[in-house]
Amino acid sequence: MSVEAEAQPTQILPGDDPAAIAHAAELLRAGGLVAFPTETVYGLGADALDPLAVQAIFAAKDRPADNPLIVHVADVAAARALAREFPPLAERAAEALWPGPLTIVLRRAAIVPDATTAGHDTVALRVPGHPVALALLAACGRPLAAPSANRSGRPSPTTAQHVLADLGGRVALILDGGPTDHGLESTVLDLSHARPLLLRRGALTHEQLEALLGPIDCIDADAASPPPGEPDPEQEARARALAAARARSPGLRHRHYATRARVELVPEGEGESAAARALAAGERVGLVCRRAVNSPASVRRLPEALEGFAQALFATLRGLDDDQVDRIVVESVPEVGLGATIMDRLRRAAAG
Ligand code: TXA
Ligand code: MG
Numbered sequence: 001m002s003v004e005a006e007a008q009p010t011q012i013l014p015g016d017d018p019a020a021i022a023h024a025a026e027l028l029r030a031g032g033l034v035a036f037p038t039e040t041v042y043g044l045g046a047d048a049l050d051p052l053a054v055q056a057i058f059a060a061k062d063r064p065a066d067n068p069l070i071v072h073v074a075d076v077a078a079a080r081a082l083a084r085e086f087p088p089l090a091e092r093a094a095e096a097l098w099p100g101p102l103t104i105v106l107r108r109a110a111i112v113p114d115a116t117t118a119g120h121d122t123v124a125l126r127v128p129g130h131p132v133a134l135a136l137l138a139a140c141g142r143p144l145a146a147p148s149a150n151r152s153g154r155p156s157p158t159t160a161q162h163v164l165a166d167l168g169g170r171v172a173l174i175l176d177g178g179p180t181d182h183g184l185e186s187t188v189l190d191l192s193h194a195r196p197l198l199l200r201r202g203a204l205t206h207e208q209l210e211a212l213l214g215p216i217d218c219i220d221a222d223a224a225s226p227p228p229g230e231p232d233p234e235q236e237a238r239a240r241a242l243a244a245a246r247a248r249s250p251g252l253r254h255r256h257y258a259t260r261a262r263v264e265l266v267p268e269g270e271g272e273s274a275a276a277r278a279l280a281a282g283e284r285v286g287l288v289c290r291r292a293v294n295s296p297a298s299v300r301r302l303p304e305a306l307e308g309f310a311q312a313l314f315a316t317l318r319g320l321d322d323d324q325v326d327r328i329v330v331e332s333v334p335e336v337g338l339g340a341t342i343m344d345r346l347r348r349a350a351a352g
Contacts, residue, residue, distance in 0.1 A: 007169045012160050015132035015175035024173055025139035026107075028053075033060060033170075034138050035149040035163045037177030038128040040101045040203050041156035041314070042163050043146030044171060045136070051115035054327075057141040058115075060170040063152045067250045068118035069104050070103050070186070071125050074137040079125045082109050082143060086309060089213055090191045096212055099129035101182055101203035105190040116145045118250060125270065132177040137263050141228070155314040155349070158183050163320060183311035184341055188251070189216070194217040195301040196246055201309070201341040206218065219245055219252070220344065251266045257314075257349040259321045261286065263328045271331045280325045286320035287351045288313075298325060306338040313342065 012154040013020035015037055021150045022032045028045060031053040035044050044051035044061060048071040057276065058065055073079045076094045080086045083106040090104050108123035117123050128134065137144060147155035151166040160176035167174075187202030198218040200208055210216050221242060246252060266274045268289075275287045275297040290304045301315045302309045320328050330346055 004301060008172055010164060010168045010171055010174060012164065012174045012176050015135075016175040018135075018336055019103065020137045020175060024175055025138055025141075027172055028136075028142065030051045031056075032172055033057060034136070035160075035167065035171050035174040036146070037132055037160075037175065037180055038072075038133045038146075038186075039099075039130045040128075040156055042174075042310065043070075043128075043133070043349070044151040044163075044167065045072070045144040046147035047140075048072075048116050048143040049111060049112045049113060054115040056111065056143060057147065060167055061147060061150070061152045063147065064254055066118050066152075066292055067147075067254060068122075069116050069121050069147050070124055070188075071112070071116060072128050072133065072137060072144045073125060074134065074147050075127060077268070078143060079104075079127065082112050082123055082125060083107060084109050087191055089196060093189065093209075093213060094127070097204065098127035099134065100127070101129065101186040102126060102182050102184045103188045103200075105188065105192050107192050109141070115195075120250070121274045122190070124188060126186055130177065130180075131193060132175055136175065138213070150338055153258045153315050154183055155257045155259065158314050164348035165318075167222070170191075179315070181311065182307075183313060183315070184338075184345065187341075190245070192343075193241075195241065197242075199245075199249055200251055200302040201344045203338075203341065205337045206340060207337055217242060245312070255315075255352070257345050258352055259317050259328060259349065261321055261325050262280065262326045262352065263317070263330060263346070263349040265330050265332060265346050268331045268333070271329050274329045275315070278329065283326040284324065286325040286328045287331075288316055288320075288328060290333065291331075297329070298323060306333060309333060310338055310342055313345070 044146045104124040125292035142214040157163045158180045189199035190197040196216045271289045271296045278285045285297040
């Protein structure tokens with residue numbers, strides 16, 4: 001069954017106003033949708049245990065039905081209630097990192113509906129580290145399914161205005177918490193199998209997770225070239241497991257972070273020449289980089305520090321789209337720590 005997204009007026013209220021939180025909680029308890037800030041990006045929330053409410057999320061976003069939602073909960077106890085098992089690694093991660101930008105995938109409890117998990121036998125859980133999100137969870141007393149509050153395929157929203165641009169007329173209420181801290185989504189860690197697996201790089205880095213939990217495979221690891229020498233059964237088993245995980249990973253199947261303008265990712269230092277080529281071809285060009293450049297393109301110089309770069313990235317891509325450039329040239333960042341997450345998003349954006 002599908003639910004049509006119906007045109008409705010969209011209200012924006014300040015997220016730090018208790019009356020706005022109470023109103024939002026009431027809407028959610030009645031099966032409605034509310035967009036709210038988290039420390040990563042804005043989410044489009046609904047009661048995670050109400051299949052009809054959850055279907056309305058998919059309709060509002062035009063989200064493919066096979067892509068499951070993250071369930072936001074108030075604390076670890078609420079997370080435990082939604083998982084069939086809460087293994088020791090999950091306990092350790094939750095204890096150290098929640099509230100925060102980590103999503104943990106576990107085997108789901110029977111009360112979590114198929115609509116939320118897209119029929120998967122697992123559920124993605126996180127306790128968000130944002131006062132407005134936590135106040136809303138406390139006030140409504142329900143777990144909240146919430147994907148990023150963008151139209152499916154678009155960059156995630158980092159301000160209430162981005163949500164309005166994508167979902168105006170499709171959501172009753174947006175709680176405004178200002179620009180989000182991280183600007184990139186949470187890290188998705190699958191702990192439903194014996195071997196932990198990073199399904200999506202995010203605001204919390206692979207290195208930070210490994211420091212806490214030990215070695216963790218990443219789904220984007222280069223499985224194409226087996227190491228030289230004798231076949232290693234352990235390596236082969238790992239490559240097979242990664243290939244199987246990729247095949248069943250819903251988040252990898254769809255378009256992501258797409259701007260209207262074409263995104264071109266170039267090595268650091270080559271932004272001006274790439275922009276010059278496109279300008280010569282008659283295109284309107286935006287150039288995103290971390291250094292001072294001399295270019296007739298619309299230059300967006302982002303902070304050198306990767307935290308600042310990440311925080312501004314999606315807003316910058318959306319802003320250049322609003323300025324109606326044809327092409328956005330982006331200079332690569334070093335692929336370590338948060339840089340690996342940034343490069344993941346940029347590659348997907350460039351893939352269109
Ligand atoms: O930071 C965030 O994670 C934001 C805020 C609002 O919490 N949410 C977010 O949700 O980015 P979304 O729906 O845009 O991305 C959720 C990702 C998708 O890649 C989805 O496939 C994956 O999590 N996911 C959700 N449930 C899953 C499951 N049961 N198994 C595997 N992957 C899952
Ligand atoms: Mg998303």
